[in-house]
Amino acid sequence: MKLYYSQTSPFVRKVLVAAHELGLxxxxxxxxxxxxxxxxxxxxxxxxxxxxxxxxVTDDGDVLYDSRVICEYLSExxxxxxxxxxxEARWRALVDQSLADxxxxxxxxxxYEMAARPEALRWSDWIxxxxxxxxxxxxxxxxxxxxxxxxxxxxxxxxxxALGYLDVRFASLAWRDxxxxxxxxxxxxxxxDSMVETRPPAG
Amino acid sequence: MKLYYSQTSPFVRKVLVAAHELGLxxxxxxxxxxxxxxxxxxxxxxxxxxxxxxxxVTDDGDVLYDSRVICEYLSExxxxxxxxxxxEARWRALVDQSLADxxxxxxxxxxYEMAARPEALRWSDWIxxxxxxxxxxxxxxxxxxxxxxxxxxxxxxxxxxALGYLDVRFASLAWRDxxxxxxxxxxxxxxxDSMVETRPPAG
Numbered sequence: 001m002k003l004y005y006s007q008t009s010p011f012v013r014k015v016l017v018a019a020h021e022l023g024l025x026x027x028x029x030x031x032x033x034x035x036x037x038x039x040x041x042x043x044x045x046x047x048x049x050x051x052x053x054x055x056x057v058t059d060d061g062d063v064l065y066d067s068r069v070i071c072e073y074l075s076e077x078x079x080x081x082x083x084x085x086x087x088e089a090r091w092r093a094l095v096d097q098s099l100a101d102x103x104x105x106x107x108x109x110x111x112y113e114m115a116a117r118p119e120a121l122r123w124s125d126w127i128x129x130x131x132x133x134x135x136x137x138x139x140x141x142x143x144x145x146x147x148x149x150x151x152x153x154x155x156x157x158x159x160x161x162a163l164g165y166l167d168v169r170f171a172s173l174a175w176r177d178x179x180x181x182x183x184x185x186x187x188x189x190x191x192x193d194s195m196v197e198t199r200p201p202a203g
Numbered sequence: 204m205k206l207y208y209s210q211t212s213p214f215v216r217k218v219l220v221a222a223h224e225l226g227l228x229x230x231x232x233x234x235x236x237x238x239x240x241x242x243x244x245x246x247x248x249x250x251x252x253x254x255x256x257x258x259x260v261t262d263d264g265d266v267l268y269d270s271r272v273i274c275e276y277l278s279e280x281x282x283x284x285x286x287x288x289x290x291e292a293r294w295r296a297l298v299d300q301s302l303a304d305x306x307x308x309x310x311x312x313x314x315y316e317m318a319a320r321p322e323a324l325r326w327s328d329w330i331x332x333x334x335x336x337x338x339x340x341x342x343x344x345x346x347x348x349x350x351x352x353x354x355x356x357x358x359x360x361x362x363x364x365a366l367g368y369l370d371v372r373f374a375s376l377a378w379r380d381x382x383x384x385x386x387x388x389x390x391x392x393x394x395x396d397s398m399v400e401t402r403p404p405a406g
Contacts, residue, residue, distance in 0.1 A: 036328070037332045037333070037336075038328045038329060038331070038332040039332075040332060040336070045339055049305075049336070049339035049340045049342065049343040050302065050305035050306075050336055050339070050340060051336065051339070052300075052305065056399075062294065063298070064294065064298055065298065065301050065302075066301045066305070068297075068301075069294070069297045069298060069301055070273070072297070073294065089335065091265065091267065091276065092271070094271075094272045094275070095266070095267055095268065095272060097251065098253075098268050098269045098271075098272055099252065101267075102252075102255065102269070103253075104292060106253075111311075112329075116331065117326050118326065121324045121325065121326045122324065123320050123324045125241045126240070126241060126315075128241070128319065129240045129241040129243060130240070132243060132372065133240075133243070133252070133253055133254060136248055136252035136253070136254070137252045139252065140252040164257035168252075168299060
């Protein structure tokens, strides 16, 4: 399989962590790509018109995206339970993934606003709305974390990648303050081989 | 079931079209909500910290989001195939849904830029990047449309809702020009009861 990826994309990291947990990491060849929303990567766009990473090309040549679809594909390929196949565990994991992806979307869009957009065109109300989404998401995560136990699924993987992204891009948020349950859980989860092997470069 | 919804959200429409196609529309009570990214709806945030519609409260009191998770839940509840349960049909529908959702995300974010953000803070390069995503997505849809046949699944439903959104919010794009396959398909699909019943208000 081939994966269009970037080292800093938290959505790519979700896929790589899932692959590690499923024992599939060695079967994935990584193709570096840029997923910049303004300077769009034409080689990537030719495979995925959205121009987004992660994009997976399967051994059969099928092109799969986005991260949710790829995680589910890998889970099925490995006959694993990273995406639980049914019942309560499935809905719980999928909603947790939605919440984590939503936190990430808000953080990434804030990052575009603060780092890519010309300074004179930034809109403080927009940033405030997105960061409120992050804050409300973290508050809910804090309520849920005590029940995570040793769950390794797309929900907890997505939370781990969201928190890892905040650590790199929004260190000043100091999310551990006021979220002790989440911090304790991430202390364990973030130390898993799958997370250590996929850690993004600092800064 | 109760669904937090807004009349104009294309992601809500996906869920409502799926419910109609699955024969579940009468079982869903609609709760009006505002999903504005800056003026966040606190009643909705209390159920879903992302403050986004659609958000579903099941008869058991579980809260499900986002539209993908809800569509899958409804499909399973009705023992239907709006989300095909396995095989090639599943991956095809899920990737189609990702592409359609990506077109919609880009269109919605362009709408925020052009209608919600103060005019002096708009960034033309950003709008151009998002509209290029829409254009590349439509070009891929045009390639795929001849193979749709009579498929009614989350992929085709999502395409239908994306095209319907473009008709209401981006009429000036005149997407039918240069996309005859898509236009012919939508002529049929858009006339289904599920689409007619969920048509957003004009303007």
